Structure formats: structure tokens, C-alpha cells
């Protein structure tokens with residue numbers, strides 16, 4: 001839904017989104033909108049993310065040799081991205097997720113990684129309220145969640161993320177795209193799906209430089225196209 005007088009993101013209501021996700025089963029199938037482990041989606045997603053990160057490796061070298069690869073998994077759901085992918089690339093992972101039952105399930109899903117010392121802090125809050133600690137993160141991963149913020153709030157969020165990066169840190173955004181030049185509002189979970197052009201404008205406004213982007217391959221045709229964006233702060 002997008003009307004000429006009302007932009008798609010003006011319909012977003014944080015409380016409606018929290019209500020929707022709180023009523024959704026705390027499972028992979030739930031957080032992926034019915035495309036759980038019996039479908040090809042979770043496997044293709046992890047393959048695509050691993051491939052993208054591997055290609056970026058030489059551009060993500062730690063600048064301080066004794067620094068740790070600290071990541072943040074934003075809009076983490078039940079911790080699926082951390083559990084199946086981020087743990088392979090990072091030393092320790094913080095998670096940001098505002099829905100209580102998902103945070104509770106996260107404890108179950110991430111028990112083994114926690115025992116290994118790979119899980120840092122869990123922030124039970126929305127990304128609009130999250131202030132990353134300055135200079136902490138090697139990687140901030142935002143997947144299938146930034147549609148819950150209106151454009152203006154998303155720019156503010158990205159600007160805070162820039163402050164939260166280590167030297168040579170990276171932000172990765174993995175999101176659905178509309179196949180058109182317009183954004184769509186979905187009243188079911190009170191989120192917007194943005195077009196690729198809009199994403200690029202918002203990155204620019206946030207002081208971010210797009211260093212690489214790839215389309216996720218192998219997803220069912222009926223789904224929106226999914227794109228990964230790797231971002232670094234623009235030179236001052």
C-alpha cells in the first residue's frame with residue numbers, strides 16, 4: 001500500500017509489528033513467514049550469506065591485530081542467522097530483538113554457542129532504541145527487519161551503527177526488494193518492502209558507501225527478490 005499523498009513508510013506502527021510477531025510461532029517457519037526448514041529458503045539463505053561474506057573477506061580485515069570479530073545480529077528473531085551462519089565468521093555475537101517469546105527461544109537455540117562463549121549481550125529492544133557501543137562492532141548484520149523502521153528512523157539507526165563500528169567495520173543489510181520503483185506497505189506485520197533505489201538513497205543519506213551487493217540466488221519465484229548490501233562509512 002502506497003498512495004501519492006501518504007508514503008508507504010508512514011503507515012508503520014511499531015506496536016502492530018510487535019503484536020504480529022508476538023503471536024507468531026517462535027520457530028524458523030514462523031520467523032520466515034511459512035518458509036521454514038521443509039523449504040529451500042533457510043538453506044539457500046545461509047549459502048548466499050556465506051558466499052557473500054567470503055567474497056568480502058579481504059575487505060574486512062581487522063585493523064587492530066588484537067581486536068575481536070564482534071558482530072551484532074539485528075532483528076534477530078530466534079537467533080537463526082547467528083546459529084546457522086554468523087557463528088562461523090565471528091568471535092562473539094550480540095543480538096537485538098524486541099519480541100519477548102523470540103528472545104526466550106533464542107536462549108534455547110543458542111545454548112551451545114553460549115557455552116562456547118560466542119554469545120555476547122542480548123538487547124530485548126527495537127532497533128529504533130538500540131544505541132551500539134562506540135567502536136565495538138566488526139560487523140553489524142541486519143536481515144529481514146529494517147522494513148520495520150520508517151525511512152527517517154532507519155537513517156538515524158544507520159548513523160548510530162556507523163558510530164558503533166570498529167575501524168574497517170562493515171554493515172550488511174539483507175532484505176527483500178520490490179521489483180518496481182516504489183515501496184510497499186504490508187499491514188500484516190506493519191512493515192515496508194523497499195525498492196533497490198530507495199535503499200541506495202537511504203545508505204547515501206546515512207553516510208554509508210555501498211562496497212558490494214549481490215542478489216540472493218535460488219529462492220522460490222513467488223518471493224520478493226532478496227538483495228545483500230555491504231556498507232562502510234563514507235570517507236570523512
Ligand SMILES: C[S@@+](CC[C@H](N)C(=O)[O-])C[C@H]1O[C@@H](n2cnc3c(N)ncnc32)[C@H](O)[C@@H]1O
Nearest residue numbers: 021031075076077080099126127143144145148
Ligand atoms: C522476518 S523476521 C527475521 C528474523 C531474523 N532476522 C531471521 O532472518 O531469521 C523479522 C524480525 O524483525 C523483528 N522486529 C520487528 N520490529 C522490529 C524492530 N522495531 N526492531 C528490531 N527488530 C524488529 C521481529 O520481531 C522479527 O524477529
